[in-house]
Amino acid sequence: MIHTIFDKVGIPILLLINFLLFLLETKFQLRKRVQKKFTRTVINTVVSIPAFGLLRFAFLPIIVWLAFKNQDWRLGLNYFYSWPVCIKSIIAFLMLDYGNYVWHILNHKIPFLWRFHVVHHTDLDMDITTAFRFHFGELIGSVFFRGAVTLLSGASPVLVLVYEIIFEAATQFHHSNWKLPFAFERMLNKLIVTPRMHGIHHSVVRQETDSNYSVIFSFWDRLHRTASVGNLDKEVIIGVPSYNKPEELTIGFLLKLPFTKIRPWKKRDEKDTPEISNVKIN
Ligand SMILES: [Zn+2]
Secondary structure: OHHHHHHHHHHHHHHHHHHHHHHHHHHOEOEOOOOOHHHHHHHHHHHHHHHHHHHHHHHHHHHHHHHHHHHHHOOOHHHOOOOOHHHHHHHHHHHHHHHHHHHHHHHHHOHHHHHHHHHHHOOOOOOHHHHHOOOHHHHHHHHHHHHHHHHHHOOOHHHHHHHHHHHHHHHHHHHOOEOOOHHHHHHHOOOEOOHHHHHHHOEOOHHHHOOOOOOOEOHHHHHOOOOOOOOOOOOOOEOOHHHOOOOOOOHHHHHHHHHOOOOOOOOOOOOOOOOOOOOOEO
């Protein structure tokens, strides 16, 4: 099933979306770059290889297996009532997305999880390659949490795979550096997470990073008052202030980072802040 749905349909769709977003963010650039695109692309691609391997050969098989087994175990919300399949699918889809919102908050609030998630946030620019910059350790942790949400929702194996493909597509979209027409983005943002909204989540300002956690649907943040969307068109400087030296952020450094002493967040005006602090959205 993973081969039929994810490999044969999902991956070609995701590659196409990747290519289109690459063209769009190149032609309509939102934030000015502070690092060479080629260097970051190489770093983010190499860092993503172990994470993608785990996703495809461990995470997906485990989650799909759980959803299969759950058809016998009959745990989770979808097994408690007999509504039409389309209604059950919508409910399970929303639950899976809500689960990712909660998981993302935990990644920021629990120091052990932040060790791994910080690798993603140390990118000094944000574009489609940032969507792949995840430490493989974060994937391991997510198996337990997202596995539990899969059981709680009672999602079917097909739905789990469809959700994963849309999740990956949404992740590429909101990390892209694509400058959408502002009025259109503001409207779209009422429903889904958009590049400017997620850009604020990658800000060097701590309060902004601790907001906008949603992945596909943006209303989870509005519902829990964790949204920072009042000034979507604001200038954003991307990164983590205590990890702001491009020459330090090598592939080896990023892969080892979770196992080192994690530096506390620094305020922007403290010494040693980025040389990039006067970057503007162009
Ligand atoms: Zn985050």
